[in-house]
Amino acid sequence: MSNSVKEGGGGLYYAVNHHGELTSLYQLTMDELRQIKSDTFHCPNCHERLLIRAGPKVAPHFAHFPKSNCVLYKGESVAHEAGKWDLYHWMKRQSYNVELEVYVKEIQQRPDILLTFREKKIALEYQCSAISIKEITKRNQAYLKEGIFPLWILGINHLKQQSHRNFLLNDFLRSFLYYFNDHFHLYFYDPDRKQMIVLSNLHYTGKPFVYGIVNDYPLPSFKFPQLFNSKKSSLKYPLTHSWEKLLYNYRTRYKAKVSSLEYQFRQYVYLNGHHFSLIPSVCYLPVPGQLSLNMKPYIWQTRLLMDHFMKKSVGEIGQFPSIFTPPTINQYQVDVTMQYVNLLDGLGVLKKINQNQWVKKKDIIFHQNMKNALEDDKNLINQLKKFTKNS
Structure with a gap:
């Protein structure tokens, strides 16, 4: 197999090292990167061996070899990887106890991020791709049975806006509804704009659309508890x-x-x-x-x-x-x-x-x-x- 890496392939922000630990290239100097280039790293998704790519015009990242069958290599989860990494560091900066891709043996689940918040475990799943409702239900039930609260934040690709206050709500999105402070919520994250999007005060306006209010929050100034503190709008039902x-x-x-x-x-x-x-x-x-x-x-x-x-x-x-x-x-x-x-x-x-x-x-x-x-x-x-x- 050639040691070159296909341009445009999905870059990874972290990998598993020879000790079985998740390793990132975050904040490493060029000298440090050169020193670890000969080490062995594997993809946390497909377990294939990875390369390190870095240079004056290339942000340091791990990459698959050509002809890899991993979905990450094919670029299907680049937005997912970027968003997951953003959310991980967002909570790290708030001094929360967070772990990335930790394996929960009791339920055989590996949430994107496992967070301890006020002595409670929260499994944060950043969902960019479409998965079956059966799979969503299965994961939620497993987490709840283990005393872990599932928090789903959806990729911005799932937010479909018909007009100023009308949004698509299909069966897939309905599976991610939360109810806080007397109204329904959906959560989204946009890694390109670094913004958390909260869709709230949702009302039925005729399938498949709902009436609601969308709020964009810059991630650096947004605090984790704010996800659950939105107030019910005084806006009357239309x-x-x-x-x-x-x-x-x-x-x-x-x-x-x-x-x-x-x-x-x-x-x-x-x-x-x-x-x-x-x-x-x-x-x-x-x-x-x-x-x-x-x-x-x-x-x-x-x-x-x-x-x-x-x-x-x-x-x-x-x-x-x-x-x-x-x-x-x-x-x-x-x-x-x-x-x-x-x-x-x-x-x-x-x-x-x-x-x-x-x-x-x-x-x-x-x-x-x-x-x-x-x-x-x-x-x-x-x-x-x-x-x-x-x-």
Whole structure:
């Protein structure tokens, strides 16, 4: 094998030396680099032997030989390596006890960074590539079982912005949600700009987008605890230009091709003698925890009312079953059923008695035609504006 290294191959900031220790070239002088060039170093990912590259115009780094099969050599994780190294030194400068690529034998996991913070272990994973949701869940469960808190910071390539405050939230990103200070968060890091990006105050605005606030923080001046200290914004939920539009589109735009879940929902409504476009307006309410569900709001809300509310008499006591929502990484589980009950209470549809029961205050029926449905939608939006303002 030739001793040359392919130009443009993925450079590594650290390697494993002959003692099995992670070694970096950080802050070494040219004389020191020349002295260790003959030593043996291996890739922590594929375990192949590495070379040291350094020069007047080349930042010191480890490199693979040509024809290597390692994904790092192919350049697929260059951004990952740079970001991981930045985050490691960022926490080092704050005097935290951090270890890079340490192997946790009990769960056979090797987090990018293992941090001890206020006597708690935190596994920081800097995720640039796409991995399966099954793998994310598996790692989280293993960490939590071992008493280690998993903290995922995503590569900036995963942050997709549709407009000023609208962002993509697919199933992959939903797997990395955190819930702190009464709202949802996602974390990103941009190694090129050296900035931590916190996406917070997230609200559902129609799959696959969410409404939120993005804050950029220069890494050198940003402190680790600030990741968890963001305050809930006073910005009101965008009912006027978001939810009203969603409801109108649902009423007036027919989609021939729908998911199997929505097809089953339409069939269920048909079999009960109604058309899905004429559902009661209160079957499409802006519940804060909606973004944690991979199910459209009108499907589960209509089913709840049809199965557990409409057949009851006014004054009769009832309750809704809980709808399962997957917990966030920090184990917060949204109770969307209770959020829905609270909204129905505020709109005068029912009266909440306690955490599990309510009294029906008025009948809710399907609309007979589109004109009446659209009029009722407008009245509902006005009610919601007053209710959220008073809340």
